[in-house]
Amino acid sequence: MTPRPLLFLAPMAGVTNTVFRRLCKGFGADVLTTEFVSAEGILHRNERTKRYLEFHPEERPLGVQLFGANPAHLAEAARAVIDWVNPDFIDLNLGCPVNKVVCKNGGSSLLRDCPLLASVAGTVVKAAGDVPVTAKIRIGWDAHSVNAVEVSRILEAEGIRRIAVHGRTKAQGYSGPADWAVIGEVAKSVSVPVIGNGDISSAAIALQRLQETRVAGLMIGRAAMHHPWIFSEIRQVLAGMPCPEPPALEQQWELIFLHCAKEIEWWGGREDLAMRSMRARLMAYTRGMPGGPRLREQLQRVESLDQVREIAGR
Numbered sequence: 370m371t372p373r374p375l376l377f378l379a380p381m382a383g384v385t386n387t388v389f390r391r392l393c394k395g396f397g398a399d400v401l402t403t404e405f406v407s408a409e410g411i412l413h414r415n416e417r418t419k420r421y422l423e424f425h426p427e428e429r430p431l432g433v434q435l436f437g438a439n440p441a442h443l444a445e446a447a448r449a450v451i452d453w454v455n456p457d458f459i460d461l462n463l464g465c466p467v468n469k470v471v472c473k474n475g476g477s478s479l480l481r482d483c484p485l486l487a488s489v490a491g492t493v494v495k496a497a498g499d500v501p502v503t504a505k506i507r508i509g510w511d512a513h514s515v516n517a518v519e520v521s522r523i524l525e526a527e528g529i530r531r532i533a534v535h536g537r538t539k540a541q542g543y544s545g546p547a548d549w550a551v552i553g554e555v556a557k558s559v560s561v562p563v564i565g566n567g568d569i570s571s572a573a574i575a576l577q578r579l580q581e582t583r584v585a586g587l588m589i590g591r592a593a594m595h596h597p598w599i600f601s602e603i604r605q606v607l608a609g610m611p612c613p614e615p616p617a618l619e620q621q622w623e624l625i626f627l628h629c630a631k632e633i634e635w636w637g638g639r640e641d642l643a644m645r646s647m648r649a650r651l652m653a654y655t656r657g658m659p660g661g662p663r664l665r666e667q668l669q670r671v672e673s674l675d676q677v678r679e680i681a682g683r
């Protein structure tokens with residue numbers, strides 16, 4: 370029997386901390402990854418970096434995603450992470466389009482330099498020993514240099530065990546539709562599992578992508594910020610059942626309150642800091658709710674959970 374395709378929560382900086390990851394796990398996400406963590410930050414024992422590495426045993430299997438460009442530093446960082454937190458896998462970020470990362474040759478910049486990419490992958494794989502190393506790529510640097518198939522073959526040859534492909538080029542950022550034809554090509558070209566990523570916003574789209582390509586799993590990012598129950602919807606549809614109705618408004622607010630409460634706990638009771646960090650999450654949750662614009666205007670200033678309850682009228 371073919372195994373059920375795995376559902377991954379996409380790593381998202383500033384979003385996928387331990388609290389949000391556990392929430393998505395509760396809805397049926399199979400595999401979680403930390404947001405990207407700087408290899409240099411790890412080597413400097415940076416305090417904020419350590420916080421990015423926090424996770425709860427119930428999150429396993431969990432990967433720590435690293436970015437950087439220096440193979441030796443990345444390898445040392447991978448070793449340090451394995452010693453500190455013993456993740457189930459190390460994930461290499463080979464797709465980040467952010468200038469701060471790209472100008473130091475990290476993230477998607479490595480897609481333009483296949484020899485360096487091979488060196489990064491091979492060195493980290495050796496350093497990680499028994500801990501599997503996976504990678505997350507974009508389909509290329511720009512429309513003239515779409516090279517995801519070539520890059521994936523190199524990664525496979527260097528011992529990378531699974532490849533997530535975001536179907537956009539670096540130049541696209543987050544605009545334009547994700548190119549699932551290229552994702553499908555990659556899935557046909559390598560024997561390691563390929564995870565498709567980009568624009569999966571409903572169970573119907575998830576099913577369609579699985580029918581069109583030979584991917585071993587799907588990775589979901591922005592849709593999970595807006596409706597984290599998408600994982601349970603996809604699971605139900607994959608099991609041959611009809612897509613369930615979305616949670617009623619009342620349940621959606623209960624979820625929001627729970628997320629806020631857990632975030633406050635994670636911040637050690639510093640409610641003001643926790644709620645400031647929740648503001649962007651609240652903006653995403655209230656998209657599509659009745660009275661959304663008015664709600665968001667009020668929620669962008671919240672400092673306490675009581676204020677959220679008051680704004681919600683509950």
Ligand SMILES: Cc1cc2nc3c(=O)[nH]c(=O)nc-3n(C[C@H](O)[C@H](O)[C@H](O)COP(=O)(O)O)c2cc1C
Pocket residue numbers: 379380381382383384404405434462464465505535566567568569588589590591592
């Ligand atoms: C706010 C935000 C932060 C992100 N941070 C990361 C990151 O840390 N590492 C990474 O590999 N991708 C990151 N991404 C990209 C996502 O993992 C994913 O590839 C992209 O959003 C496309 O998937 P989607 O259409 O399901 O959102 C980020 C995306 C967003 C929107």
